[in-house]
Amino acid sequence: MSEQYLLEMKGICKSFPGVKALQNVDLQLKAGEVHALLGENGAGKSTLIKVLGGIYHAEEGEIIIDGQKVNIDGVVAARHAGISIVHQELVLVPYMTVAENIFLGREPGTKMNVDRRKMVEEAQKLLDTYEMNIDANMLVERLTIAQQQMVEIVKAISFNSKILVLDEPTSSISDKEVGFLFNTMRNLTKAGVGIIYISHKMSELAEICDRVTVMRDGQTVGTKVVKETTTDDLIALMVGRELTNYYTRDYLEPGEVILKCEHISDGKMAKDASFELHKGEIIGFAGLVGAGRSETMKAIFGLAPHATGDVYVKGEKVKIKSPIDALKYGIALVPENRKEEGLYKVQSVRFNSTIEVLGSFIRHLHVDGKKEEEITQKYIDMMKTKTPSQDQIIGNLSGGNQQKVIIGRWLATEPDILILDEPTRGVDVGAKAEIYAIMNELVKQGMSIIMISSELPEIINMSDRIYVMNEGRVTGCLDHDTVTQESIMTLAAK
Incomplete structure (x- = not known):
């Protein structure tokens, strides 16, 4: 069964003082698919991704990539396993340029003599390939939040990873930039990359996702094919109940x-x-x-x-x-x-x-x-x-x-x-x-x-x-x- 999956996470458990964040969580990702990961805040999504990315170490469970069990004991090990994560909170260095951020820690040239010209050229090539109107020489602190988010995504893509995790990637970008992102995602999946996509925007699922796994209270509660489920069904899985009166407004006569x-x-x-x-x-x-x-x-x-x-x-x-x-x-x-x-x-x-x-x-x-x-x-x-x-x-x-x-x-x-x-x-x-x-x-x-x-x-x-x-x-x-x-x-x- 493992051979059909690019990634399997089996029985993952993780605890913090006073909190059991993950309890026997399972997740399977196929090559060439966009797999949504849904759940309320506190459901354990980010913790699970941090276990995958080597930021946290699980007390129990195993991770299997391409049919082989792997030990991800740190961020470097995750990168070597072909995993790249774009976290919800941006981690760029504001006083460095876009190019320096993209190639931070792997600059072309030598430690004593970085080939800055090549670095800028390669960074600009990546930005242009994905139609991002950003100058590779610009300081990150001068970019909008939306532009910084796109730089994070380009940086992750630049590692040629086979497993890409995007945590709320559209939360700070415009509809036009969302279109660029989705086109990029489709190109990556055509090349066999598996993408785990975390988003609270339910409207995006039908447009870009193939399957969806729902978490609640640190556990996996179901995996569905997106085309075979409804938004109401997914919300009910997420919150454990039907959610009525989503938008609550009593329009009253305003005062002075x-x-x-x-x-x-x-x-x-x-x-x-x-x-x-x-x-x-x-x-x-x-x-x-x-x-x-x-x-x-x-x-x-x-x-x-x-x-x-x-x-x-x-x-x-x-x-x-x-x-x-x-x-x-x-x-x-x-x-x-x-x-x-x-x-x-x-x-x-x-x-x-x-x-x-x-x-x-x-x-x-x-x-x-x-x-x-x-x-x-x-x-x-x-x-x-x-x-x-x-x-x-x-x-x-x-x-x-x-x-x-x-x-x-x-x-x-x-x-x-x-x-x-x-x-x-x-x-x-x-x-x-x-x-x-x-x-x-x-x-x-x-x-x-x-x-x-x-x-x-x-x-x-x-x-x-x-x-x-x-x-x-x-x-x-x-x-x-x-x-x-x-x-x-x-x-x-x-």
Whole structure:
């Protein structure tokens, strides 16, 4: 039976303190197929992939490649076995060039004399082959998140691996770039490469995947042929129940204007954005990658030192020069890039939950530990965050649970205005439904929410009104009663 599979993972078990992350997990990958790996955040997908990639060592189980049992005791061993992984969190070196990142540790030439010209030529050839409009000489820190994601994929492809793992590869790239990625994947599978594809975007499965394995609570619960199953069936396997009322919105009559912004610019990508937010409503911001949505919100939140424009909070013109000013006026921002802008990765869930509200439980030299624990637990419960304890290092949680902690952190500031930048990126369908329900409840209680999202169904179903941006400017506003994906895309390209 093993001969028909490129890869078999049998009976894989892995534990961490207080958590049994994997329990007898099985996964089979055929040569030339795209095999989706689905599951809620915390289901064990990333842990399984890290075992395959040599980052973690399983206590039990075996890995078989091309019919031969292999011992993957480290990242180098995984690479030698023909395995390359593009992780969800980017691991590029920002102050190095694209070419240096692609060939890091295997530069052409000698240790004393790297052939930089050849390195750049080879890197540019790879980028051009896959139709990526990126200069191999450019510093990675100057690239957008989408471009950095594409560089990660090119780097993995450059190893000529026979097993390629893509962990949420489309979470930060545009539809056009998704098309390039899928074409690249098809070319690789034609050459016999097997691809394990992790994604929370159910709509992508039918387009690119052959089979799908579903995990729940650290176990394998089923493997299906994509063409022979439905999205509802897969969701039921993932969450252990049927998921109804996926998008939760009660459209109520909005109140007075609580935030008014006129001609907002950050001096770079945000050029001229004007909009209004009413009490008790959700407004969505749509647009293509690079439209300036995140930059506009950062300017409002005091994160752009050269920002211009006028901001009115509850009818009063205010000056916001820093996040401290923004918090003073009741504005909170959950950033798009949680790894770089949100997490204290080596600190605990408690630390990450309460860092913005230290004044609530610290007086002079006295720390009210009980109050700190109460605040942390309140938002763990509200967000339904899966963590063994408040003392768990947040870097050990799944990406979706990290996101829940960050949202809870800013809710702890009790804002009137909550800005959510891609709040469900990398979050599973069950957790998405929970976040949507929380957003709905918050606006019913009078909070006002600004949501940036690249997922059109999400922004259409959750927003009272939708502002669309293109090249740093607001090009139109659409009402939830009449909005369509076509009308959004028309304004996004205007």
